[in-house]
Amino acid sequence: MLALLTLVMLGLLAGCIQVPASSQEQIRTLNVSGSGKVYVVPDIAYIYVGVRTEADDVASALNANNQQAQAIVNLLKERGVAQEDIQTSAFNVYPQQNFGPNGEVLGTKFVVENTVFITARDLSQLGGLLDAVVRAGANNIYGITFDVADREKAESEARRLAIENAKARAQELAQTVGVTLGEVQNVSVYSSGSPIPVYEAKGMGLGGGGSAPIAAGQLIISADANITYLIR
Structure with a gap:
């Protein structure tokens, strides 16, 4: 009877013992990044034009x-x-x-400033x-920003x-370190914000005769990608 109980207890203990499973093979990955750039010729420009006047009274x-601002709009x-x-x-x-010269107030003028934002679609x-x-009355031009009206095609190519x-x-890294690329685990693509001017480009001269020499040059539309591969 004692021998039977001993065998039963040993059987129960054996049933409670779990043999650890073999550890899974470690997952190895390779993460790489890449960039793409597309050069485009601007076809649109944004300009801030200002009119500043001053007088002894506000009116x-x-x-x-x-009068000057309306003349500009009409033009x-x-x-x-x-x-x-x-x-x-x-x-x-x-x-x-x-x-x-001694800090005394000599008088007061009243200043009026009106800034107009213009989208120019004919760069020629x-x-x-x-x-x-x-000539119509603008006495401040706050800079010109060139852009592309339709960026979709260029952004797609950059991606x-x-x-x-x-x-x-x-592929280059895998070959160098002696591994084989497996399935893609993750892909992230980031497009740039505003196009970046290519300052060193000569660009295209705009205007003619006595017009202000304006060069639109080129813009860069860029994108960055990040890909994670399984490797074996």
Whole structure:
């Protein structure tokens, strides 16, 4: 009887013991990154044009500013700029004191500033357009930003180039270290924000005659890709 109980207890203990399973093979991965760039010629420009007037009283400064700003808007429309491409982006009225050599107040002028945001879609006429708005009364031009109206095709090509670049790097690294690429585990693609100007490019001259020499040059649209492979 004692021998039977001993065998039963040994059997129960054996049933409670778990043999550890063999550890799974460690997953090895290779992470690579790539980049792609596409050069495009701008076909659109954004310009901030300002009118600043000052006078001894607010009404006079405002009246002069309104006349000059309206003359600019009329000119833009005459030159084919659409109404939706002309937008007031800032309007300020403030007093400005004039001081003498000892800090005494000599008088007060009132300043009115009106800034118009223009979208120019015909770059061949951009130089002449800028000359014309200055003659119409603009006394501030806050810079020109070139862009591409439809970036979709260029952005798609930049993403494709970034992925191809990452794949080529993965194959090169795998061959160098003596491993074989397996399935793709993860893909991430990041497009750039605004196009980047190519400052060293000569670009294309715009305008003619006595127009301001404006060169649009080229823009870079870029993308980055990150790919993770299983390796064996």
